[in-house]
Amino acid sequence: MHLALDLPLHPARQCYTLNHMVQCRPSQLDASFAALSDATRRGVLDQLSRADASITDLAGKFHMTLTGMKKHVAVLERAALVTTEKAGRVRTCRLAMRALEEEAAWIERHRRLWSARFDELDKIVEHLKSKEKADARRKRR
């Protein structure tokens, strides 16, 4: 029971947003700090904060082999700092915060939809409830 209109979104896969709060597991925090202990990986995050980039782009910018960059990106991905998505042969990396912001916006849009829907249901429920009360009063007489 959906009304489907196509628009791509890329919600983060590792941290889930609950209302507007981002909730991460403690083990994930450990992974985040470990990931940030490396200068190249901090550089990658800095780079991705300006624009999404493919692994090939990043390897070129940091004068590294593809394999080496893949490993760094994998560490960042496990720490939920970066998300990646493969389209064809290109794997695009993006800062997870951006994905999380998108997910928060997505949740908010969805909440507004359900909020409107359930407010309407509330009106009907209120109406049925008062009707039932009136019927019960009538029966008692």
Added chain:
Amino acid sequence: MPEGKEGSPAAMNRTAVERKSDRELVVTRMFDAPAHIVFEAWSKPELFKRWWVPKSAGMSLVSCEMDVRTGGGYRLVFRHPAFDQPMAFFGTYKEVTPHKRIVWTNEESDQGAVTTVTFEENAGKTLVTFHELYPTTAALEEALAGSAQGLPEQFTQLDELLAGRS
């Protein structure tokens, strides 16, 4: 999240949306009425169609058939001016426990979710939990990105329409 954004509903009646996992979406809301009443509004087509679909000029519900019992089916047909053809949404009620629980399939695509709605009554109030389980992460993202993106505008129109009426 700012309080009272939607105006009328009290904090108790706030709708919460949570992406529970890669494949699950959960929406909860408390209603100030016993479960049998909320269940009635959900399971009778003539009541259901008054709240489920935006009735604004943007979208209309052409037909709403619901046979809410275990093994029964539903079929909702919408029409939108942007599309020549009406859109049909259909599936089967896998489990219906009156006043407690409804489980249905969404069969318009092979990537459709299984939806479970529960009605939990406590001290005259009912907590409604709407839970969707998708076969894959991609299916959830595709289905929900579309519906979440497309509807708020229509609901705004609906709000305006209803505000004008009441």
